[in-house]
Amino acid sequence: MNDLLTPTADSQDTAKVPLKPLGKVLAVTSGKGGVGKTFVSANLAAALVKRGYKVLVLDADLGLANLDVVLNLYPKITLHDVFTGKAKLEEAILPAPGGFSVLLAGSGMVEYSRLTTEVRNEFLRIISGLVPHYDVVLLDTGAGISDVVLFAVSLASEVLMVATPEPTSLTDAYATIKVLVGQQQRQTVRVIINQSARPGSGQAITHQLQQVLDRFVVTERPIRLIHMGDIPVDPEVRQAVMRRQLMMQTTPGCPAGLAISHIAGALEKSVIPKPT
Amino acid sequence: MANLTAPPRIDLQDLQLDDARALLKHDARNSEQEAGESPTDYLQRVIDGLCELSLKDPLTGLGNRRHFCSVLERSIESVARSGESVLLLLLDIDHFKSINDKHGHMAGDQVLQAVASCLAHCVRPMDTVARYGGEEFAIILPNCRPLFGRAVAERIRQTVASLSIPVAPLQNIQTTISIGGAYAPEWVRSTADLWIERADLQLYRAKSNGRDQIRLEQPQELSVSAEEKGLLFGNLDMNEMVALEAASGDTPPNAADKATNRVNA
Numbered sequence: 001m002n003d004l005l006t007p008t009a010d011s012q013d014t015a016k017v018p019l020k021p022l023g024k025v026l027a028v029t030s031g032k033g034g035v036g037k038t039f040v041s042a043n044l045a046a047a048l049v050k051r052g053y054k055v056l057v058l059d060a061d062l063g064l065a066n067l068d069v070v071l072n073l074y075p076k077i078t079l080h081d082v083f084t085g086k087a088k089l090e091e092a093i094l095p096a097p098g099g100f101s102v103l104l105a106g107s108g109m110v111e112y113s114r115l116t117t118e119v120r121n122e123f124l125r126i127i128s129g130l131v132p133h134y135d136v137v138l139l140d141t142g143a144g145i146s147d148v149v150l151f152a153v154s155l156a157s158e159v160l161m162v163a164t165p166e167p168t169s170l171t172d173a174y175a176t177i178k179v180l181v182g183q184q185q186r187q188t189v190r191v192i193i194n195q196s197a198r199p200g201s202g203q204a205i206t207h208q209l210q211q212v213l214d215r216f217v218v219t220e221r222p223i224r225l226i227h228m229g230d231i232p233v234d235p236e237v238r239q240a241v242m243r244r245q246l247m248m249q250t251t252p253g254c255p256a257g258l259a260i261s262h263i264a265g266a267l268e269k270s271v272i273p274k275p276t
Numbered sequence: 277m278a279n280l281t282a283p284p285r286i287d288l289q290d291l292q293l294d295d296a297r298a299l300l301k302h303d304a305r306n307s308e309q310e311a312g313e314s315p316t317d318y319l320q321r322v323i324d325g326l327c328e329l330s331l332k333d334p335l336t337g338l339g340n341r342r343h344f345c346s347v348l349e350r351s352i353e354s355v356a357r358s359g360e361s362v363l364l365l366l367l368d369i370d371h372f373k374s375i376n377d378k379h380g381h382m383a384g385d386q387v388l389q390a391v392a393s394c395l396a397h398c399v400r401p402m403d404t405v406a407r408y409g410g411e412e413f414a415i416i417l418p419n420c421r422p423l424f425g426r427a428v429a430e431r432i433r434q435t436v437a438s439l440s441i442p443v444a445p446l447q448n449i450q451t452t453i454s455i456g457g458a459y460a461p462e463w464v465r466s467t468a469d470l471w472i473e474r475a476d477l478q479l480y481r482a483k484s485n486g487r488d489q490i491r492l493e494q495p496q497e498l499s500v501s502a503e504e505k506g507l508l509f510g511n512l513d514m515n516e517m518v519a520l521e522a523a524s525g526d527t528p529p530n531a532a533d534k535a536t537n538r539v540n541a
Contacts, residue, residue, distance in 0.1 A: 117469055147470060167509055174508060175500050212507045 024272065025127065025137045027060070027156035031172025033143035035164045036194040038070050039241065040231070040260070041140040044160075046098030046248035047264035053135040053272065055100040056093070058127070060152040061142035062119075068104050071096050072244035078106025083122055089129050098246045101134070120151060127155055136272055144172065145179050154184055158271050160228065164195045165205060174209055181213075181223050189223070190271075192263060193230045202230035226270070229263040231256050286315040293322065300325045333407040335385060336392035344406035344414050348468045351416055355460040363420040363492075364471055365429055365457040366479045367395070370487040372411035375451065383443035387451055390441040398432045414475075422459065429455045429490045437488065452488035454479060459493065 028041045038061075045055045059067040059079065068074055075094050081087035096102040103126075130137055141152040153159055159180060163173040173191075180186045191209070193202030206227035213223050231237075234256035240247035247257055268274060288309065300307035305325055309318040331343035339347070351362045369375075369391060376384040388411065395405045395413055404416040417428060433455055440448040456479025460471055478491040485491070500508075 116467060147467065167505075170508060171500050171505060174504070178500075208508060212504055215507065216501075216504050 024131060024135060025139060025156040026158045026160055026267075026271070027139045027141055027153040028160045028162060029141045029149060029153055029176070030143045030162045030169070031145075031174070031176040032163075032169045035143075035162050035169050036231070036237075037143065037162050038067050038140050039237070039247075040160070040162050040192060040194060041138050042067065042070050042096070042098065042246060043248045043257070043260045044264060044267075045096075045100040045136075045138055046246055047261045048136055048267070048272075049099040050248075050252075050261070051264055051268055052274070054133075055136045055138065056103060056130055056134045057096070057100060057138045057140055058103045058130070059105040060139040060148075062105055062148055067102065067140055069244065070241070071102060071246065073102065073104065075104060075106075078104045079126070080106035082126060083119075089126060096246075098249050103130070123151070124155070145176055150179065150183060153180065158188070158190060159186060160190045160192055162192045162194055163205075165193060165197065165201055170205065170209065174212060177209070177213065177223070177225070178217055181217055185221075187221055187223060188226055190226045190228045192228050195233050196230035197233055199230065199232070203227050228266050229259055231259045231263075286319060288315050288318070291319075296322050296326055299329060303329055333392075336389055336407050338392050338396065338413070339404060339406035341406065341408055344404065344408060344416070345468060347404045347406075347416050348471065351418060352460060352468060352471070354418070360419060361421050362460045363417040363425045363428075363457055364460070364475045365415040365417065365432075365455055366408065366472070366475045367413040367415065367432070367453045367455050368479060368483065369411040370452045370454055370483075372451075375449065379443050379447075379449065383449070386443050387441055387449070390439055391436055391451065391453070394436055394439055395432065398435050399428070425457060425459070425492055426490065429457060429492065433488070433490055454482040454487045455490040456480065456482050457490070457492040 030037045045057045048055045077087045077092045082092050093101050142149045163169045177189050191206045206225050210225045232255045236251045236254035237256045297307040333340040406414045408414040436453045442448050456475050458474035482489050482491040
């Protein structure tokens with residue numbers, strides 16, 4: 001546990017690099033906001049629960065939490081109270097619809113959106129405390145390339161990059177992947193294409209991203225993008241979001257629901273060993 | 277908020293100004309009220325003088341750590357907004373302890389002063405040179421393109437190495453510095469702590485690699501060039517884009533959720 005808290009100043013060039021990634025922690029991130037990161041986090045968590053995993057979703061978008069809105073949960077005790085020492089970690093964890101646990105940031109976390117050493121250490125302490133209790137910890141991070149986002153992502157062993165097929169979203173996803181490769185020496189980034197209009201388009205998009213990376217981003221070891229799946233445009237998604245219900249609970253058999261189950265299955269095969 | 281009543285008169289006799297006057301006098305400033313100077317003007321002058329003092333390192337006359345930190349904070353704001361290239365250099369005098377041990381603390385102070393004045397002359401007026409602590413200095417170079425950063429640092433290193441610093445009659449000594457530097461990540465609201473940490477890591481590398489040298493962090497390439505974009509979209513099926521628009525209608529599925537929009541805007 002101690003080596004997690006002490007950055008080792010050896011490897012490459014930034015202070016954020018030396019943090020040792022933890023097992024079983026997956027970061028859900030995106031280059032651009034509004035692509036459905038939180039929607040994916042919450043529903044993927046529910047899909048993993050159905051596969052028998054014990055899952056916690058942590059709102060790692062410290063300044064701008066919206067997991068509460070998606071889940072329609074407004075708890076009295078949040079991560080903010082843990083940060084300020086007003087509550088214990090276990091008091092802030094609550095059950096979410098869908099059978100997973102959730103740790104919400106709380107609006108007061110805005111003041112922590114500037115990443116000081118204390119915030120980093122506190123964050124590390126919290127995540128180190130959570131990891132032993134869950135099969136999977138999903139970090140619902142903010143979008144883009146701020147220090148807080150990059151730090152949250154650096155804590156994860158795997159990165160799930162959510163993008164929509166829109167050019168702006170893809171450009172920002174590409175830029176973020178470049179930074180993750182440069183700063184954190186990531187060798188694999190897993191891509192989820194949300195709001196896909198046509199089956200197979202995610203595969204083509206991932207392939208295209210890979211080609212541009214291969215050509216423009218020079219690293220010692222090649223970067224590999226892995227396409228995890230497409231979530232199709234689906235009116236049920238909109239319905240669930242508007243009603244503030246969890247789609248995987250209300251209409252798990254809709255096209256988007258099936259796609260998310262499929263992604264959970266792909267994660268089980270490649271990333272998360274089956275719980276015993 | 278217009279103040280219609282006359283402002284209250286200040287009576288200098290009511291104020292305890294002795295300490296302030298002594299501080300200013302010590303810094304070779306005129307600390308007494310001049311003939312014809314109004315109490316308000318005089319007080320303003322005293323306050324301005326104290327503010328200046330509070331930001332200055334007394335030994336070298338450079339900015340002190342407080343001044344350095346406030347400039348660094350402001351730089352982060354401008355970098356986050358404009359994407360301007362700002363370089364932070366941390367400089368440390370090599371083997372300073374042995375200078376102190378061998379020649380005495382007076383000599384050590386003279387070396388600090390000589391290096392400080394050299395640094396101040398090596399940079400542009402818009403740059404900030406500060407004494408960061410002990411024998412460590414910091415320089416903030418706004419508008420410094422990555423291409424020029426190394427050249428500036430190299431010029432500083434060479435100029436300091438060429439100094440012949442008199443520390444006693446007929447005794448001059450020479451010294452070298454190690455330099456570590458990092459650019460503020462462009463378009464990103466970073467923190468002063470992280471930025472300093474990154475420059476410090478480079479300084480540490482310059483030191484452990486044998487001193488009298490420069491290490492700069494490679495700036496992150498955050499922008500996506502037109503060439504990259506061309507390749508990114510050039511081969512993508514444009515029907516995909518059209519199908520997407522058709523399928524999602526005027527608003528993408530998430531757009532109606534105000535909270536999501538607000539949060540992710």
